[in-house]
Amino acid sequence: MTSQGQDRAQAPAPRERRTVRRRRMHEDLVDVLAEDIRQGIYPVGDPLPSERCLMDEFGVSRLTVREAMAALESHGLIETRPGTRARVCGPRADFLLSMLSQAAVFYLQQPGGLHTFGEVRELVETGVVRLAAERATATQIEELAARLQANRDAIGDTKIFGQTDIEFHLAVAQIVDNPIISSFFRAVEQWLQEVRDISLRNEGQMDIAYAAHARIFEAIKAGSPDLAAQEMRVHLHQLATIYPRNPDAKSPF
Amino acid sequence: MTSQGQDRAQAPAPRERRTVRRRRMHEDLVDVLAEDIRQGIYPVGDPLPSERCLMDEFGVSRLTVREAMAALESHGLIETRPGTRARVCGPRADFLLSMLSQAAVFYLQQPGGLHTFGEVRELVETGVVRLAAERATATQIEELAARLQANRDAIGDTKIFGQTDIEFHLAVAQIVDNPIISSFFRAVEQWLQEVRDISLRNEGQMDIAYAAHARIFEAIKAGSPDLAAQEMRVHLHQLATIYPRNPDAKSPF
DNA sequence: GATGGTCAGATGGTCAGACCAGTTACAGAA
DNA sequence: TTCTGTAACTGGTCTGACCATCTGACCATC
Numbered sequence: 001m002t003s004q005g006q007d008r009a010q011a012p013a014p015r016e017r018r019t020v021r022r023r024r025m026h027e028d029l030v031d032v033l034a035e036d037i038r039q040g041i042y043p044v045g046d047p048l049p050s051e052r053c054l055m056d057e058f059g060v061s062r063l064t065v066r067e068a069m070a071a072l073e074s075h076g077l078i079e080t081r082p083g084t085r086a087r088v089c090g091p092r093a094d095f096l097l098s099m100l101s102q103a104a105v106f107y108l109q110q111p112g113g114l115h116t117f118g119e120v121r122e123l124v125e126t127g128v129v130r131l132a133a134e135r136a137t138a139t140q141i142e143e144l145a146a147r148l149q150a151n152r153d154a155i156g157d158t159k160i161f162g163q164t165d166i167e168f169h170l171a172v173a174q175i176v177d178n179p180i181i182s183s184f185f186r187a188v189e190q191w192l193q194e195v196r197d198i199s200l201r202n203e204g205q206m207d208i209a210y211a212a213h214a215r216i217f218e219a220i221k222a223g224s225p226d227l228a229a230q231e232m233r234v235h236l237h238q239l240a241t242i243y244p245r246n247p248d249a250k251s252p253f
Numbered sequence: 254m255t256s257q258g259q260d261r262a263q264a265p266a267p268r269e270r271r272t273v274r275r276r277r278m279h280e281d282l283v284d285v286l287a288e289d290i291r292q293g294i295y296p297v298g299d300p301l302p303s304e305r306c307l308m309d310e311f312g313v314s315r316l317t318v319r320e321a322m323a324a325l326e327s328h329g330l331i332e333t334r335p336g337t338r339a340r341v342c343g344p345r346a347d348f349l350l351s352m353l354s355q356a357a358v359f360y361l362q363q364p365g366g367l368h369t370f371g372e373v374r375e376l377v378e379t380g381v382v383r384l385a386a387e388r389a390t391a392t393q394i395e396e397l398a399a400r401l402q403a404n405r406d407a408i409g410d411t412k413i414f415g416q417t418d419i420e421f422h423l424a425v426a427q428i429v430d431n432p433i434i435s436s437f438f439r440a441v442e443q444w445l446q447e448v449r450d451i452s453l454r455n456e457g458q459m460d461i462a463y464a465a466h467a468r469i470f471e472a473i474k475a476g477s478p479d480l481a482a483q484e485m486r487v488h489l490h491q492l493a494t495i496y497p498r499n500p501d502a503k504s505p506f
Numbered sequence: 507g508a509t510g511g512t513c514a515g516a517t518g519g520t521c522a523g524a525c526c527a528g529t530t531a532c533a534g535a536a
Numbered sequence: 537t538t539c540t541g542t543a544a545c546t547g548g549t550c551t552g553a554c555c556a557t558c559t560g561a562c563c564a565t566c
Contacts, residue, residue: 022548024549069518074323081274102349106349116433119433124376278519313520316521322547335529
């Protein structure tokens with residue numbers, strides 16, 4: 001018996017539930033095993049006890065054990081494969097990245113999300129160029145110059161220009177050499193690409209964007225944090241003025 | 254039969270697996286249902302089809318359906334309760350907060366995590382005070398003054414001083430009125446508390462911290478973003494110099 | 507001694523059926 | 537019209553089973 005279409009009438013916003021959600025059997029198991037992992041009883045790379053052993057040890061069904069293992073895997077603590085026992089995995093950057101991406105999408109989809117997110121982006125990018133201006137080595141400035149040149153060469157081709165635009169910003173971020181900042185940039189990379197694809201359709205926008213990048217580059221090269229931040233802020237504000245007011249916020253994945 | 258202690262010999266870092274993990278049955282179901290939710294086929298608040306209906310519809314066992322539902326719930330897309338069908342829930346801020354907290358813990362636990370995270374914190378807090386200095390209303394400045402006074406009154410009591418210290422920083426952040434920034438602060442709040450509990454044991458540190466807060470307050474009151482950022486930077490650098498070099502990074506939860 | 511093939515045992519993945527506890531809707535009585 | 541009891545539907549957990557995958561031991565060959 002299928003129930004497609006069932007109960008899909010328009011409903012008002014759901015009233016908050018008042019019953020307390022009862023704790024489930026496998027949740028206790030999740031807590032115990034997560035704590036064992038945290039305490040190093042199962043170091044990274046070690047296998048966990050098998051499902052059948054855990055069901056014996058905790059006196060629950062194998063299904064309950066499997067639900068706990070699934071929860072641990074969804075938290076990124078373990079990974080399972082057929083035929084071998086689950087293994088503890090260290091917190092993986094790619095897992096965190098996907099979580100950050102989901103968080104980014106969440107905020108973008110909220111009312112005013114574009115503004116909210118844009119504000120944070122400005123805060124991060126102006127802070128990043130400050131640090132870049134303080135720290136850039138001669139080699140890094142050469143690398144940045146190459147990115148800038150590629151950006152210039154791409155004028156006229158919306159797709160490639162957008163790509164080199166992002167690569168320029170990423171190269172600035174990489175000067176700071178901070179994994180959290182790099183993760184932030186990667187988390188929003190696809191969304192930024194889509195935003196630029198839209199923005200760059202404006203007449204003459206590639207020239208304007210390139211000119212802003214050139215000024216940012218000069219400020220970093222000159223070792224002027226305040227100037228670099230100011231130029232980045234002007235650049236982002238200009239982008240905000242041409243970006244459509246209320247576009248559909250697109251998911252980066 | 255238990256297997257405690259089994260296979261726990263020291264092992265080198267595990268070599269990355271090369272076998273391709275086979276796609277599981279319930280993963281297809283997760284994709285389909287997640288897409289239905291994204292497309293609005295099941296709006297927020299609507300119940301999903303029952304487990305028994307989904308097993309009929311997709312020709313899989315009820316256990317496989319339950320695994321898919323568990324995965325959707327761990328992604329924060331639905332919530333389940335005994336006796337009623339699972340319901341779609343909108344992305345919840347608390348869910349995102351816990352994800353940000355996990356990300357924060359991840360980066361803190363990496364080698365050099367304290368430095369990496371401190372750098373990002375400085376970037377965020379200096380950016381936030383700049384915006385606060387630009388935007389603070391008279392009412393907000395009064396509120397901030399009250400937080401500062403509470404901070405001053407707490408000198409001598411490590412616990413309360415730490416609490417008021419964080420409240421001062423949070424009040425600055427709230428001037429910016431950006432939910433992402435507020436979430437960031439809340440995500441690292443408990444960890445910050447623990448850090449301060451350690452820092453404030455240093456002789457005279459409460460007086461130093463209060464004095465820095467007072468200078469930050471004056472800069473915000475004077476509407477001087479550059480000065481506010483500079484005072485915040487000095488404050489955070491001073492904290493970094495007295496904080497133990499390689500403490501155990503503690504989980505905020 | 508190194509290598510390749512085979513096999514048994516251990517493992518996870520999925521299934522079917524069952525039972526229990528919680529929730530909801532409906533029919534009948536007051 | 538309202539209230540109550542009950543049936544139906546729901547999720548949570550269990551047991552036993554079978555299938556596919558992986559690993560280690562063993563043996564034959566070079």
